[in-house]
Amino acid sequence: MLAYVVRRIGQFVPTLLGVVLLVFVLFNWIGGDPAYLLAGKMPNPEQIENIRRQLGVDQPYYVQLWIFIQQAATGDFGVSWATNEKVSEIFATRLGPSLTVLVPMLIISTLLALAAAMLVAYLRGSLTDRAIMIGCTVGQAISILVYIIVFQYIFAYQLGWFPVQGWGYGFAENLLSYSALPIIVGVIVSLAPDIRLYRSFFLDEINQEYVRTARAKGLTEARVLWVHVLRNAAIPIVTNVMFQLPGLLAGAFLIERFFSIPGIGREVILAVERSDFPVIKAVTIYVAVATLILNLLADLLYKAVDPRVQLK
Amino acid sequence: MPAPILRAALVVFALLAGCNDAPRSAPSRAPGAAGPGKVLRVTFQAAETGFDPVQVSDYYSGSVIEAIFDPLLTYDYLARPAKLVPNVTESMPEISDQGRTYLLKIRKGIYFSADPAFKGNRRELTAADYAYSIKRFLDPRHRSPYAFLFEGKIVGLDELAARSKQTGRFDYDARVPGLETPDRYTLRIRLNGTDFNFSHVLAFPLAGAVAREAIEAYGDDTGSHPVGTGPYFVKSYTRSSKIVLEANPGYRGRVWDFQPGADPHEQEIASRMNGKKLPLIGRVEISIMEEAQSRWLAFQREQTDIEYQLAEVAPAFMTGDGKLKPELAKRGIKLDRSVDPEIIYLYFNMRERIGNQPNPVSGFSVERIALRRAIAMAYSVDDHIRIVRKGQAIRAHYPIPPGVAGHDPRYRSGIPHDPRLANALLDRFGYRRGQDGFRAQPDGKPLVIRYSSTPTERDRQFDELMKRSLDSIGIRLEIHKDRFAELIKLENDCRLMMRTSSWIADYPDGDNFMQLLYGPNSGQSNNACYQSPEYDRRYEASRLLPDGPERDRLYREMARLMEVHTVWILADSRYRNVLLQPRVVGYKRHPVLHVEWLYIDLDTGVGK
Numbered sequence: 001m002l003a004y005v006v007r008r009i010g011q012f013v014p015t016l017l018g019v020v021l022l023v024f025v026l027f028n029w030i031g032g033d034p035a036y037l038l039a040g041k042m043p044n045p046e047q048i049e050n051i052r053r054q055l056g057v058d059q060p061y062y063v064q065l066w067i068f069i070q071q072a073a074t075g076d077f078g079v080s081w082a083t084n085e086k087v088s089e090i091f092a093t094r095l096g097p098s099l100t101v102l103v104p105m106l107i108i109s110t111l112l113a114l115a116a117a118m119l120v121a122y123l124r125g126s127l128t129d130r131a132i133m134i135g136c137t138v139g140q141a142i143s144i145l146v147y148i149i150v151f152q153y154i155f156a157y158q159l160g161w162f163p164v165q166g167w168g169y170g171f172a173e174n175l176l177s178y179s180a181l182p183i184i185v186g187v188i189v190s191l192a193p194d195i196r197l198y199r200s201f202f203l204d205e206i207n208q209e210y211v212r213t214a215r216a217k218g219l220t221e222a223r224v225l226w227v228h229v230l231r232n233a234a235i236p237i238v239t240n241v242m243f244q245l246p247g248l249l250a251g252a253f254l255i256e257r258f259f260s261i262p263g264i265g266r267e268v269i270l271a272v273e274r275s276d277f278p279v280i281k282a283v284t285i286y287v288a289v290a291t292l293i294l295n296l297l298a299d300l301l302y303k304a305v306d307p308r309v310q311l312k
Numbered sequence: 313m314p315a316p317i318l319r320a321a322l323v324v325f326a327l328l329a330g331c332n333d334a335p336r337s338a339p340s341r342a343p344g345a346a347g348p349g350k351v352l353r354v355t356f357q358a359a360e361t362g363f364d365p366v367q368v369s370d371y372y373s374g375s376v377i378e379a380i381f382d383p384l385l386t387y388d389y390l391a392r393p394a395k396l397v398p399n400v401t402e403s404m405p406e407i408s409d410q411g412r413t414y415l416l417k418i419r420k421g422i423y424f425s426a427d428p429a430f431k432g433n434r435r436e437l438t439a440a441d442y443a444y445s446i447k448r449f450l451d452p453r454h455r456s457p458y459a460f461l462f463e464g465k466i467v468g469l470d471e472l473a474a475r476s477k478q479t480g481r482f483d484y485d486a487r488v489p490g491l492e493t494p495d496r497y498t499l500r501i502r503l504n505g506t507d508f509n510f511s512h513v514l515a516f517p518l519a520g521a522v523a524r525e526a527i528e529a530y531g532d533d534t535g536s537h538p539v540g541t542g543p544y545f546v547k548s549y550t551r552s553s554k555i556v557l558e559a560n561p562g563y564r565g566r567v568w569d570f571q572p573g574a575d576p577h578e579q580e581i582a583s584r585m586n587g588k589k590l591p592l593i594g595r596v597e598i599s600i601m602e603e604a605q606s607r608w609l610a611f612q613r614e615q616t617d618i619e620y621q622l623a624e625v626a627p628a629f630m631t632g633d634g635k636l637k638p639e640l641a642k643r644g645i646k647l648d649r650s651v652d653p654e655i656i657y658l659y660f661n662m663r664e665r666i667g668n669q670p671n672p673v674s675g676f677s678v679e680r681i682a683l684r685r686a687i688a689m690a691y692s693v694d695d696h697i698r699i700v701r702k703g704q705a706i707r708a709h710y711p712i713p714p715g716v717a718g719h720d721p722r723y724r725s726g727i728p729h730d731p732r733l734a735n736a737l738l739d740r741f742g743y744r745r746g747q748d749g750f751r752a753q754p755d756g757k758p759l760v761i762r763y764s765s766t767p768t769e770r771d772r773q774f775d776e777l778m779k780r781s782l783d784s785i786g787i788r789l790e791i792h793k794d795r796f797a798e799l800i801k802l803e804n805d806c807r808l809m810m811r812t813s814s815w816i817a818d819y820p821d822g823d824n825f826m827q828l829l830y831g832p833n834s835g836q837s838n839n840a841c842y843q844s845p846e847y848d849r850r851y852e853a854s855r856l857l858p859d860g861p862e863r864d865r866l867y868r869e870m871a872r873l874m875e876v877h878t879v880w881i882l883a884d885s886r887y888r889n890v891l892l893q894p895r896v897v898g899y900k901r902h903p904v905l906h907v908e909w910l911y912i913d914l915d916t917g918v919g920k
Contacts, residue, residue: 030795032795032796032797032798033797033798033801034797036797036798036800036801036804037796037797037800038455038457039455039457040369040456040457040458040459040460041369041457041460041815041818041837042460042833042836042837043800043804043836044460044835044836045804045835047455047459048804050452050455051455054453054455079532082361083361083362083535083551084362084367084532084533084535085362085535085536085551090551093550093551094552149605152605152606152609153605153609156609156613157609157612157613160613163615164606164609164610164613164615165599165601165606165609165610166599166610166615167550167553167554257602257603258603258605258606259606260553260599260600260601260602260606262550262551262552262553262554262600266359266552266602267552270359270552275797
């Protein structure tokens with residue numbers, strides 16, 4: 001097991017180098033010259049040159065790439081080109097609001113999707129199954145933007161059950177008041193694809209022989225489903241959940257913009273609009289590192305869930 | 313729940329709890345002198361970038377800076393066109409030596425808001441603070457977007473900046489002959505040349521005084537620690553989310569004493585506000601809300617008091633003729649509608665070549681002027697306003713917009729919208745149609761107009777309008793799409809053939825607009841790269857004159873010259889529709905000041 005973990009961690013290095021190279025090429029190819037955005041209304045060549053020198057974009061590409069590699073290795077991405085704020089501080093202050101919305105959203109949507117998927121898998125072919133599947137297909141066809149606009153209008157503006165937007169200073173206030181509607185929207189948007197996906201995992205298992213055996217042994221239907229079927233369907237479910245986790249670091253920019261949540265998603269979009277490369281670099285590397293670590297954890301979880309899995 | 317999982321959950325919860333955006337600790341002080349219960353809630357549609365006056369160029373940061381810092385001069389709240397008045401000075405500057413020397417006497421007893429940088433002492437504002445603050449604009453380390461306001465103007469300042477580039481250190485203690493402080497409260501500014509408009513630069517909101525101790529204390533983080541002498545200070549600040557300002561208890565205090573004009577609305581404002589001590593609002597809460605729907609719903613739920621920018625949802629609150637909808641008026645909501653001091657224009661690149669390619673729209677030959685004139689006649693500004701602006705703009709006839717000194721309301725463009733005449737003009741000057749229906753140049757070479765724009769929805773609408781216009785006169789159009797930064801880069805190299813551009817007043821004087829066509833400004837603000845000795849001669853003469861009939865005459869000649877050469881297609885100036893809750897008292901949109909928080913009141917008797 002230890003040898004496996006060490007080997008996988010060793011693979012992180014070339015993967016991250018690939019990410020660094022890709023981001024560097026993409027930014028320099030399509031990112032635009034930030035000096036022209038920062039120079040104001042009446043830039044002159046001397047001023048442009050001064051800005052380029054201060055940002056380091058006048059250096060040869062190999063020097064800029066080496067600096068990026070050093071930053072990725074140390075985790076210190078310097079300061080934002082647009083605001084002079086330390087990039088580490090941007091993440092420290094914006095990650096909390098994003099996680100306040102996204103963590104409950106992921107937990108609730110996963111639990112609800114599992115329950116609903118189990119139900120429709122059990123009732124496969126019934127009217128309930130068909131109705132829920134049609135609902136999921138329709139739900140998936142609607143853009144998240146529509147959900148946000150309609151829910152904000154009805155539940156926040158018309159009914160006044162939630163604030164239209166905003167963010168406070170206390171965790172409880174933010175979670176229970178300002179995050180409630182964004183979480184509901186996020187859960188509803190992710191329910192449809194998750195139910196369809198998990199239903200297919202359960203259906204793969206529900207017709208297996210071990211299920212028939214369990215039933216023949218006289219086990220209750222609930223035990224058959226929630227213990228035997230769920231455990232055997234757990235590997236693809238774990239994969240799907242782990243796949244979603246790195247996204248928490250990137251935030252949910254549409255939800256954050258419409259509900260004025262000062263999260264990381266809004267910051268990433270701002271960084272792209274402003275050609276703020278230090279922030280773009282940081283978020284890309286953080287998400288890449290999180291993806292690698294969570295993939296490793298997922299592999300280890302497979303072993304925990306199903307002892308038959310061999311880690312090689 | 314198993315113990316390890318429970319512990320992990322608790323750790324995650326604790327981490328989240330620790331990620332709160334707690335208010336930044338502010339210096340302890342007594343409650344604001346203004347009504348502490350009077351809380352004004354406003355929104356910005358884009359995030360600020362910081363509050364160091366020399367490091368920002370965005371409107372939103374400028375709005376907060378204006379509330380915190382004091383420039384030497386400011387503007388009368390009601391006078392239109394905008395009128396300069398003393399701010400921290402005893403009187404208007406004494407201008408002598410043919411507009412080359414400005415003498416300013418700063419009032420005694422004005423103090424910076426309390427800050428740990430002052431180590432518990434009260435810090436009085438002095439002339440040296442302004443000298444220091446002006447020098448900062450030219451310090452290369454700050455890469456100030458507004459350095460151009462001072463560059464080349466003050467005797468000895470550019471030399472100091474040049475020396476700093478060699479030594480790597482800007483010497484703030486070095487003597488600058490053009491920035492002298494003969495005594496603690498006197499500032500003498502000597503300019504390299506005559507400039508009667510320099511008073512406007514001294515009233516520029518970003519030209520407020522900073523204290524050197526505070527700047528040095530906060531090092532690279534001056535953007536989040538603004539310390540000024542203005543009516544407000546930053547109480548708490550969550551970047552890109554919420555900014556809370558509180559009335560500065562040590563503010564020198566001003567009395568609302570502005571003279572209303574004939575406008576009944578101004579007279580009503582004056583009758584309610586006259587004699588009140590400013591500021592009246594104790595706290596300003598600014599939320600960043602990017603989406604128009606969120607701002608509009610929040611305003612309707614009375615979660616905000618003033619909405620500055622709701623152009624996207626204008627049909628929801630306005631009738632077709634620009635009036636507030638009756639149901640909103642019945643609720644006491646008010647609409648303040650004014651035209652922004654800006655112009656939107658389409659320019660033609662006047663350089664003979666763009667890169668290695670000949671430029672078919674350039675030059676002063678009659679054929680080229682005829683081509684540009686025909687395009688201008690084919691472009692429908694009315695459609696531009698109706699379709700793209702959704703009616704939220706007025707046609708611009710003159711390069712100087714309304715509300716800015718030098719604007720001529722009687723001037724009318726001599727170029728009508730008349731595609732038939734445009735076709736006749738092109739036929740007359742040898743732009744013959746080929747078999748495909750498109751015209752060639754008089755020498756038979758293909759004629760393709762390359763129009764550049766960004767890949768946004770608004771610019772797509774401009775593209776379609778341009779395509780329709782050029783199709784109507786048989787000219788082939790090529791749309792060049794690129795990111796904004798790249799377009800600016802190409803524009804500064806005079807490498808764009810045609811683009812829609814805009815300019816909003818930095819200060820309310822015609823010079824700020826007429827310089828857009830001054831030859832030496834090519835590659836900077838003169839994005840048409842127009843080089844006309846006739847225009848430049850008149851512009852240079854106008855710079856030696858104060859605002860008045862003689863300068864206006866020169867401006868009219870320059871505007872007509874621009875039309876004769878058809879360098880621009882002048883399009884529009886946009887409306888600013890500001891929505892106010894019933895409890896907001898005394899609001900009138902100022903054409904130059906970013907925000908009016910200092911001059912308004914909240915009627916706490918009117919339901920929130």
